[in-house]
Amino acid sequence: MSRPFLSIENLTQTFPDGKGGQLTVFEKASFGIEKGEFVCILGHSGCGKSTIMNILAGLAEPSSGVVKMDGYEVSGPSLDRGVVFQNYSLLPWLSTLKNVTFGVRARYPDWPKAKVEEHARAYLAMVGLEGDTIHRKPSQLSGGMRQRVSIARAFANHPKLLLLDEPFGALDALTRGTIQDELLKIWGGTRQTVFMITHDIDEAILLADRILLMTNGPYARVAESVEITIPRPRSRTGIVEHPNYYAIRNHLVQFLGHRSKELAGRSDAPAAPPERVVIDRTAPGADPDPEAARRLRAVND
Amino acid sequence: MGPSLSVNQRAMVLSVAMLIVGLLVWEAAIPAQEAAGELTEYERLTGGGAPKAGVPPPSQVLAKAWEQLSDPFYDAGPNDKGIGIQIGYSIYRVLTGYVLAALVAIPAGFLIGMSQVAYKAFNPFIQVLRPISPLAWMPLALFVIQDSEASAIFVIFICSIWPMLINTAFGVAGVRSDWINVARTHELGSLRTAFAVILPAAAPTIITGMRISIGIAWLVIVAAEMLVGGTGIGYYVWNEWNNLDLTSVIFSILVIGVVGMLLDAAFGILQRAVAYAE
Numbered sequence: 001m002s003r004p005f006l007s008i009e010n011l012t013q014t015f016p017d018g019k020g021g022q023l024t025v026f027e028k029a030s031f032g033i034e035k036g037e038f039v040c041i042l043g044h045s046g047c048g049k050s051t052i053m054n055i056l057a058g059l060a061e062p063s064s065g066v067v068k069m070d071g072y073e074v075s076g077p078s079l080d081r082g083v084v085f086q087n088y089s090l091l092p093w094l095s096t097l098k099n100v101t102f103g104v105r106a107r108y109p110d111w112p113k114a115k116v117e118e119h120a121r122a123y124l125a126m127v128g129l130e131g132d133t134i135h136r137k138p139s140q141l142s143g144g145m146r147q148r149v150s151i152a153r154a155f156a157n158h159p160k161l162l163l164l165d166e167p168f169g170a171l172d173a174l175t176r177g178t179i180q181d182e183l184l185k186i187w188g189g190t191r192q193t194v195f196m197i198t199h200d201i202d203e204a205i206l207l208a209d210r211i212l213l214m215t216n217g218p219y220a221r222v223a224e225s226v227e228i229t230i231p232r233p234r235s236r237t238g239i240v241e242h243p244n245y246y247a248i249r250n251h252l253v254q255f256l257g258h259r260s261k262e263l264a265g266r267s268d269a270p271a272a273p274p275e276r277v278v279i280d281r282t283a284p285g286a287d288p289d290p291e292a293a294r295r296l297r298a299v300n301d
Numbered sequence: 302m303g304p305s306l307s308v309n310q311r312a313m314v315l316s317v318a319m320l321i322v323g324l325l326v327w328e329a330a331i332p333a334q335e336a337a338g339e340l341t342e343y344e345r346l347t348g349g350g351a352p353k354a355g356v357p358p359p360s361q362v363l364a365k366a367w368e369q370l371s372d373p374f375y376d377a378g379p380n381d382k383g384i385g386i387q388i389g390y391s392i393y394r395v396l397t398g399y400v401l402a403a404l405v406a407i408p409a410g411f412l413i414g415m416s417q418v419a420y421k422a423f424n425p426f427i428q429v430l431r432p433i434s435p436l437a438w439m440p441l442a443l444f445v446i447q448d449s450e451a452s453a454i455f456v457i458f459i460c461s462i463w464p465m466l467i468n469t470a471f472g473v474a475g476v477r478s479d480w481i482n483v484a485r486t487h488e489l490g491s492l493r494t495a496f497a498v499i500l501p502a503a504a505p506t507i508i509t510g511m512r513i514s515i516g517i518a519w520l521v522i523v524a525a526e527m528l529v530g531g532t533g534i535g536y537y538v539w540n541e542w543n544n545l546d547l548t549s550v551i552f553s554i555l556v557i558g559v560v561g562m563l564l565d566a567a568f569g570i571l572q573r574a575v576a577y578a579e
Contacts, residue, residue: 079486082486087479089483091501092577092579093502093577094501102487102497107487139578
């Protein structure tokens with residue numbers, strides 16, 4: 001069996017619970033991500049999504065288990081794994097441009113100054129930041145613009161794996177939409193491997209090749225891996241027309257609404273990769289879902 | 302004064318008005334020296350004809366200031382030097398002690414701030430040493446160093462070190478972990494993290510400490526120079542008091558105030574230069 005590009009094996013995280021005992025946040029999480037894949041992870045607060053992300057970034061150590069990338073065990077942070085944090089994490093004393101060149105200089109220390117700046121400007125332009133804006137300090141930018149800078153900084157470094165920790169969580173719905181489109185555009189050009197945490201089901205369907213679903217903590221597990229059978233390039237308005245969209249969406253809503261609770265809290269669950277779920281209403285011979293047809297009629301009537 | 306004047310302009314007009322009124326009240330409050338009338342021989346022998354020492358009116362202080370500032374660097378012996386020379390000595394002592402303190406306090410504060418253990422371990426010592434009046438060190442310094450000049454500099458050193466040390470440690474310890482994580486994910490080494498992330502992040506707090514220190518150093522130098530004598534603005538004040546020249550005393554008090562203000566303003570500019578908004 002060939003190993004995936006990124007493989008997470010039997011990851012377990014426990015924290016002291018403050019009463020002398022141990023609290024297991026998630027247990028024996030195992031999954032893989034292929035090169036060039038865009039994977040989102042969905043789950044309720046407290047299931048350890050952010051902890052998994054920090055472990056992948058090398059900013060935290062798991063209690064047990066390993067993460068391997070390209071066959072090598074991950075230990076400590078690395079420029080090969082770029083991170084976009086939820087709170088942007090821009091350095092407030094540097095201008096927008098300097099925040100990006102900061103990263104580029106760290107990645108390519110041999111590049112001459114002019115090349116570093118040109119590279120940074122190109123990536124800022126890709127997220128729509130040009131002109132005077134790039135000389136402003138982060139405090140003079142809106143939340144959406146700050147997150148664009150953060151995304152440009154991460155992509156400009158060409159990491160092998162890009163980790164996005166709820167990058168749009170603090171943004172309003174309209175801004176969120178535009179930046180999602182920009183993210184899709186820039187990702188379409190680079191085809192980087194992306195692992196992203198989100199709370200937003202529609203966002204996950206729009207962006208991801210595959211969505212990992214986590215059960216509730218403690219003893220959270222990565223229970224399912226849902227493939228998004230909607231062809232690319234996708235657009236916000238286009239995907240809702242696709243026959244698979246509502247079927248996938250319903251599956252995700254049901255999981256988060258009921259089954260994440262039902263499957264939670266089993267410490268004795270065997271270590272198993274997440275169950276692969278493929279929902280495809282377009283495949284020849286796929287049984288039509290009478291339920292879905294009835295609901296659609298009801299809307300149309 | 303209508304709405305056409307800005308807040309700053311109105312404040313300036315008020316300041317000037319207060320100054321003029323204050324000076325006029327001061328001038329009017331000083332009783333004129335009574336002209337010496339008929340004096341008995343006894344009065345003449347005991348110096349009764351000489352003008353009595355009293356608080357001088359502002360006009361005399363201004364005349365003194367003009368006289369002193371028009372030739373600030375004359376040197377007519379140990380007890381008669383121009384105000385420029387005296388201030389120069391004081392600034393030299395303050396800056397020497399202060400720079401030495403900064404060279405110790407900022408790196409030490411950095412190391413203490415980076416480690417929670419060091420922070421907690423050093424804290425009790427700092428808390429005990431910090432409230433000691435710097436002049437209390439003077440006898441010990443004179444005995445150990447055996448040089449009054451170096452002792453004065455040591456006193457400046459010991460009084461400027463604490464605010465810088467505490468603020469540097471506090472600023473470094475308070476750098477947001479997000480920014481440290483940015484440095485970590487960009488694989489910056491410890492030295493580059495210190496200079497590219499921690500130093501600019503903590504700079505406003507560090508400069509605040511430096512500003513407090515220079516203020517304290519300038520307060521302390523006057524007292525220290527009164528003790529060690531010889532040169533400096535503090536010695537000048539004490540010397541003029543011994544001469545019963547109150548005009549010079551008042552003039553030098555004003556000079557101390559102006560120099561202190563300029564030192565503080567310089568750090569104010571520095572503080573604005575490193576400030577950032579989150």
